[in-house]
Amino acid sequence: MSFVDKTLKCRDCGNEFVFTAGEQEFFQQKGLLNQPARCPACRALRRQAAGGGSRSERAPREMHTVICAECGQEAKVPFLPRNDRPVYCSSCYDKARVARR
Ligand SMILES: [Zn+2]
Ligand SMILES: [Zn+2]
Structure with a gap:
C-alpha cells in the first residue's frame, strides 16, 4: 500500500498544509483513522497552550x-x-x- 501526499486545510488558520505520505503511513501504523485537522504550526501552538508539552520535546525544567x-x-x-x-x-x-x- 502506498501513500500520496495530500493537501489539507487547517481548521484553525485556514492555511493549506501537506499531509505527507510518510505522515499518513505513521498515522496508519498508530491506528489513527483521522487525518490531522490543523497545520503543524497550529498544532504546535495548541500544544504550547495546553501547557503540558509532549515528552518527545525537551521541556525546560526548573533548575x-x-x-x-x-x-x-x-x-x-x-x-x-x-x-x-x-x-x-x-x-x-x-x-x-x-x-x-
Ligand atoms: Zn493552521
Ligand atoms: Zn564540581
Missing part, C-alpha cells in the same frame, strides 16, 4: 543552583537537592560515577 561538593563551583541541577546528600556539578558527577565502577 536549582547548588554548590558542587567536589569543586565548590556553582552548578545547576534539574532536581531539588536534599541536605543529606552531596550535590555535584555535571563534570564532577560524571567523575564520581566513573570512579564508583
